Amino acid sequence: MKTKTAQGRFPTLTTTGEWQMAEDKSGFETIAGTARSRRELLKAGGSTLALAAVGTVAAPAVLRAQAPTVKIGGIGPLTGALAYNGNQAKAAMQFAIDDANAAGGIKSMGGAKLELLFGDAESRPDVGAAQVDKLAEAGVCCLVGAQSSAISLATTQAAARFNLPQVVDVGTADQIVQRGLPNVFRFSPGTARSVAEGIANLNTLNEQAGKPVKTVAIVHEDGPFGSSMARLLQEKLPSIGMNVVETISHPTPQRDFTNIVLRLKNARPDLVMPSHYINEFILFARTIRQQRFAPKAIYSIFGGGASNIKFVRENQDAAQFVIDTNHWYDPRKPASQALARKVADAKLDLTYDIMVAYGATQVVIDAIEKAGSADRAKLIETLSTQTFADTVMPYGPIKFVGGDNTGSHLVNLQVRGDKIEVIFPKEYATIDPVFPFPDRS
Amino acid sequence: MRRLGPGEGVVGILLALAAISPFVLPSQAWIGFAVNAVLISVLSIAWNVTGGFCGQMSFGHAALYGTGAYAAAMLQLRLGLNPYLAGIVGIAAGAAMGGFIGALAFRYGLRGSYFALVTLAFAEVLRILASSFEITGAGSGLTLPFRPGLANLQFPDRYAAYVFVLILCILALAVSAAVKGSRLGSNMVAVRENEEAAGAIGIDAFRVKVVAMIISGAIAGAAGVAYLQIQLFIDAPIAYGSLISVEALLGPIIGGAGTLLGPVVGTVVLHIVGEVVKTGVGGAPGLNLVFYGIVLLLILRFLPNGLMGLAGNLRWPARTASAARSAEAR
Numbered sequence: 001m002k003t004k005t006a007q008g009r010f011p012t013l014t015t016t017g018e019w020q021m022a023e024d025k026s027g028f029e030t031i032a033g034t035a036r037s038r039r040e041l042l043k044a045g046g047s048t049l050a051l052a053a054v055g056t057v058a059a060p061a062v063l064r065a066q067a068p069t070v071k072i073g074g075i076g077p078l079t080g081a082l083a084y085n086g087n088q089a090k091a092a093m094q095f096a097i098d099d100a101n102a103a104g105g106i107k108s109m110g111g112a113k114l115e116l117l118f119g120d121a122e123s124r125p126d127v128g129a130a131q132v133d134k135l136a137e138a139g140v141c142c143l144v145g146a147q148s149s150a151i152s153l154a155t156t157q158a159a160a161r162f163n164l165p166q167v168v169d170v171g172t173a174d175q176i177v178q179r180g181l182p183n184v185f186r187f188s189p190g191t192a193r194s195v196a197e198g199i200a201n202l203n204t205l206n207e208q209a210g211k212p213v214k215t216v217a218i219v220h221e222d223g224p225f226g227s228s229m230a231r232l233l234q235e236k237l238p239s240i241g242m243n244v245v246e247t248i249s250h251p252t253p254q255r256d257f258t259n260i261v262l263r264l265k266n267a268r269p270d271l272v273m274p275s276h277y278i279n280e281f282i283l284f285a286r287t288i289r290q291q292r293f294a295p296k297a298i299y300s301i302f303g304g305g306a307s308n309i310k311f312v313r314e315n316q317d318a319a320q321f322v323i324d325t326n327h328w329y330d331p332r333k334p335a336s337q338a339l340a341r342k343v344a345d346a347k348l349d350l351t352y353d354i355m356v357a358y359g360a361t362q363v364v365i366d367a368i369e370k371a372g373s374a375d376r377a378k379l380i381e382t383l384s385t386q387t388f389a390d391t392v393m394p395y396g397p398i399k400f401v402g403g404d405n406t407g408s409h410l411v412n413l414q415v416r417g418d419k420i421e422v423i424f425p426k427e428y429a430t431i432d433p434v435f436p437f438p439d440r441s
Numbered sequence: 442m443r444r445l446g447p448g449e450g451v452v453g454i455l456l457a458l459a460a461i462s463p464f465v466l467p468s469q470a471w472i473g474f475a476v477n478a479v480l481i482s483v484l485s486i487a488w489n490v491t492g493g494f495c496g497q498m499s500f501g502h503a504a505l506y507g508t509g510a511y512a513a514a515m516l517q518l519r520l521g522l523n524p525y526l527a528g529i530v531g532i533a534a535g536a537a538m539g540g541f542i543g544a545l546a547f548r549y550g551l552r553g554s555y556f557a558l559v560t561l562a563f564a565e566v567l568r569i570l571a572s573s574f575e576i577t578g579a580g581s582g583l584t585l586p587f588r589p590g591l592a593n594l595q596f597p598d599r600y601a602a603y604v605f606v607l608i609l610c611i612l613a614l615a616v617s618a619a620v621k622g623s624r625l626g627s628n629m630v631a632v633r634e635n636e637e638a639a640g641a642i643g644i645d646a647f648r649v650k651v652v653a654m655i656i657s658g659a660i661a662g663a664a665g666v667a668y669l670q671i672q673l674f675i676d677a678p679i680a681y682g683s684l685i686s687v688e689a690l691l692g693p694i695i696g697g698a699g700t701l702l703g704p705v706v707g708t709v710v711l712h713i714v715g716e717v718v719k720t721g722v723g724g725a726p727g728l729n730l731v732f733y734g735i736v737l738l739l740i741l742r743f744l745p746n747g748l749m750g751l752a753g754n755l756r757w758p759a760r761t762a763s764a765a766r767s768a769e770a771r
Binding site for chain 2: 079120124125126127129130131132133134136137138149150153154157158160161173174175179180181191222223225226227228229231
């Protein structure tokens with residue numbers, strides 16, 4: 001509070017340009033400062049015209065020299081069950097901000113530098129909400145995060161109290177954008193659209209290959225994610241002519257998939273659709289190989305198997321040809337390739353957390369550039385009315401309608417050799433899909 | 442009734458200071474943590490009624506907390522009930538769940554670690570059920586519509602939420618004090634110290650334990666309702682997760698189980714230690730939890746009766762002197 005008032009007063013002693021800038025930052029905190037500024041400005045202006053003239057000439061130089069730092073708040077789980085995702089996202093946000101600073105900062109604000117302040121939500125919504133208070137008081141102009149639906153629901157609501165915009169990187173629960181909160185902007189797609197897209201893509205792949213898949217088995221974990229995904233799949237698969245012949249649920253963690261795979265061998269589905277977390281997926285994929293079960297394809301939505309480079313590296317044989325539908329960047333863009341190099345230099349895994357968080361931060365930086373201000377209300381207005389520039393993601397024009405990015409969508413990934421390749425949609429594909437799988441037995 | 446020692450007085454004053462500090466300090470940054478700490482204090486007070494007074498250590502207080510939260514959420518969303526009414530039913534649901542688990546477990550004579558395991562199992566079963574059925578929102582949980590205003594028991598700013606949980610905490614303490622001072626409270630202590638002896642002097646141990654679970658369930662249910670009204674979102678891991686059960690018992694054990702203020706002291710100290718350590722270690726994620734664990738170990742090693750045990754060791758210096766003089770005179 002004190003420093004802000006001081007900043008508000010200081011420029012009036014030199015130039016009018018500076019004074020206006022201080023008022024722009026305003027908010028309630030600088031009211032006292034600007035009131036005094038006006039008086040002093042009149043005094044100064046009345047006494048010497050010459051000084052004022054010198055001041056005006058000097059203004060741009062002073063502006064450049066004193067370009068303020070713009071603080072962006074990152075939020076996510078650095079500890080607890082989701083720590084991996086949170087740490088990945090934090091690194092990505094820092095990359096995006098470093099890149100923007102290296103490119104000259106925010107040009108519309110006289111080259112203002114950006115700074116990331118990150119709050120650890122400890123994988124808990126209530127802690128995430130409390131961190132928002134801290135970040136808001138530290139003066140961030142916008143939030144990016146929080147890599148999980150539950151945490152994002154809480155942080156966006158807490159941010160609404162400060163009129164603080166939040167660009168949600170990954171948060172698939174559709175309620176996030178259905179509460180009428182004006183400060184919420186979701187960068188990546190929600191569950192309903194993701195499942196619809198995943199099934200439509202599956203249908204296209206199947207039709208292109210001459211409809212080899214007619215029967216499906218769903219294997220899912222019995223927690224929130226797996227159960228809701230299984231229900232949606234059961235509902236929608238018949239509409240693309242696929243018959244669900246077996247649905248098997250298991251707890252997380254599950255230590256042995258032998259019986260599940262034996263049941264699958266018995267049911268002989270053409271396609272297996274797994275919905276569980278990465279550790280279970282690795283075990284499941286390996287058991288499928290060990291038991292010499294050879295479905296025509298393995299296809300998941302948010303399955304994580306074919307979008308996790310660690311799985312691909314460590315389980316070459318079991319991972320081959322597995323297909324996932326997930327968040328992913330457009331690997332052909334130069335910015336994406338630069339990001340991939342940076343991630344490799346930092347010895348991190350290149351996961352979708354990094355890509356989406358990087359893209360979401362790019363949008364925030366672009367919004368600040370367009371608004372020419374770090375004012376929260378102006379940023380909300382900019383984010384809700386404007387269309388945003390290219391990010392690393394394979395998104396169409398990025399426009400937030402009702403808080404949801406209408407340009408966002410998922411892509412299909414397939415494990416090929418030791419690489420994860422984009423196979424679908426065609427405009428982003430790096431390789432042709434292999435569907436159905438070649439005989440692997 | 443026993444006169445309060447200086448230690449309890451000091452603790453009471455410190456707690457009161459801590460309670461008003463968010464209004465005095467210029468920073469808003471800590472208000473969110475204050476809300477969380479007080480909310481968990483309410484849950485700790487609930488645990489203390491069964492675990493502290495009555496000696497029935499539960500590992501599944503999330504079952505009571507989550508039931509309160511889910512009942513209030515479902516009534517508002519599915520039946521359009523007024524949040525106040527839904528909150529009261531939520532508290533009643535917590536009490537009913539407490540009574541049900543207690544009656545079932547104690548009817549079959551489960552004690553000690555067996556009781557702890559059964560409560561843990563109940564919380565886990567409820568967690569899986571809540572994440573499986575459409576009526577509980579299945580995997581995606583339940584979100585209350587955001588309609589700030591006291592008419593909807595939602596809080597436009599953090600201070601209002603803080604006042605709400607503070608009042609709730611004081612009410613819970615009042616209930617806890619009333620129980621402790623009553624005949625029922627004495628019966629609970631008797632059951633805790635020696636259930637057979639208590640039975641021999643005519644105390645219906647089963648009834649006492651079930652009533653303790655009902656009271657505890659009501660307070661825990663109230664904490665669940667308060668969480669719901671503040672965060673407006675619950676899902677199965679948040680409401681019934683084992684983290685909640687652990688938080689419920691950490692406060693009383695660190696603060697001093699069976700004492701009135703122990704649960705609050707323990708919870709508040711743990712939250713403050715957690716935050717201070719987090720601020721202190723800065724960037725390295727997870728390091729704060731290591732320090733947090735070390736502090737926990739130290740307290741458990743050197744303060745077996747909790748922080749209230751330490752406070753209870755303090756004596757009035759003047760009184761001791763006068764007592765010594767009177768002893769000399771005799």
